[in-house]
Amino acid sequence: MKSYKDGIAYQYLRETKYDRESILRRHDLGQIPRPPAYKTYPEAAKIPLPRSVFGKTKSLWDILDQRRSRRRYAPGPISMTTLSTLLWAIQGITLSARDYQFRTAPSAGALYPVETYLSIHRVSDVKQGMYHFNVLDFALEEIVQGNFGEHLTRAALDQAMVRRGAVLFIWTAIVLRSMSKYRNRCIRYIFMDAGHIGQNLQLAATAMGLGCCPIGAFYDEEINQVLRVDGEEETAIYLAAVGKL
Numbered sequence: 675m676k677s678y679k680d681g682i683a684y685q686y687l688r689e690t691k692y693d694r695e696s697i698l699r700r701h702d703l704g705q706i707p708r709p710p711a712y713k714t715y716p717e718a719a720k721i722p723l724p725r726s727v728f729g730k731t732k733s734l735w736d737i738l739d740q741r742r743s744r745r746r747y748a749p750g751p752i753s754m755t756t757l758s759t760l761l762w763a764i765q766g767i768t769l770s771a772r773d774y775q776f777r778t779a780p781s782a783g784a785l786y787p788v789e790t791y792l793s794i795h796r797v798s799d800v801k802q803g804m805y806h807f808n809v810l811d812f813a814l815e816e817i818v819q820g821n822f823g824e825h826l827t828r829a830a831l832d833q834a835m836v837r838r839g840a841v842l843f844i845w846t847a848i849v850l851r852s853m854s855k856y857r858n859r860c861i862r863y864i865f866m867d868a869g870h871i872g873q874n875l876q877l878a879a880t881a882m883g884l885g886c887c888p889i890g891a892f893y894d895e896e897i898n899q900v901l902r903v904d905g906e907e908e909t910a911i912y913l914a915a916v917g918k919l
């Protein structure tokens with residue numbers, strides 16, 4: 675690549691800019707069917723999540739001041755209630771209106787294209803395995819049992835915090851949920867959505883005295899394969915390790 679302007683990053687930004695003319699053509703790709711708003715695994719064993727517990731906590735200002743990406747964790751497990759509270763913090767439903775359920779983190783068009791999966795390594799009373807977070811039912815759906823820590827560490831460019839963490843959060847995007855409204859500009863919004871979710875996780879982890887580190891460096895298809903998603907309509911976009919300090 676000779677310069678920034680020869681590459682696809684620049685081309686994408688340029689091609690997806692709104693201006694007063696392009697906004698009139700924003701639906702030019704024709705009708706794009708919107709996939710279901712919620713993904714579920716109807717055949718999966720389901721674990722209902724306990725009610726989140728909001729103990730007395732530090733002030734928001736202290737949490738912002740103390741938030742840091744932490745990569746070394748103690749070997750102990752986190753509790754199911756702690757995990758449940760983290761899940762509520764990232765994608766809990768906080769308002770039900772007529773056609774939409776709004777969540778703790780904002781989402782462009784309230785379309786919520788980001789799905790959450792968990793590789794559970796050490797959570798009390800939960801078997802190690804890969805789980806999907808069912809937002810609507812506030813439950814975990816078991817995809818497959820086993821310890822994926824080593825495998826996912828390798829998939830995340832050998833970053834040891836992945837296996838050291840009690841849980842690895844894995845976020846995917848169901849691209850068409852957002853694309854049905856925003857066409858090619860949707861990629862911008864999907865990553866902004868993921869950023870909000872990731873920040874909520876780090877702030878909630880900090881509030882509970884846990885360590886957390888976002889991870890953007892990974893071999894995409896290796897993560898997709900573990901999750902059993904196609905890497906096209908649904909693809910991994912972001913990870914975060916969480917553990918005790």
Ligand SMILES: Cc1cc2nc3c(=O)[nH]c(=O)nc-3n(C[C@H](O)[C@H](O)[C@H](O)COP(=O)(O)O)c2cc1C
Nearest residue numbers: 741742743744745833872887888889890891892912
């Ligand atoms: C999108 C994104 C991707 C990141 N990917 C990684 C990663 O793969 N490995 C890592 O060790 N840290 C990763 N980080 C953490 C950054 O290194 C960290 O946020 C930065 O050094 C600033 O430190 P702080 O978060 O403690 O303020 C990532 C952070 C973001 C926001």
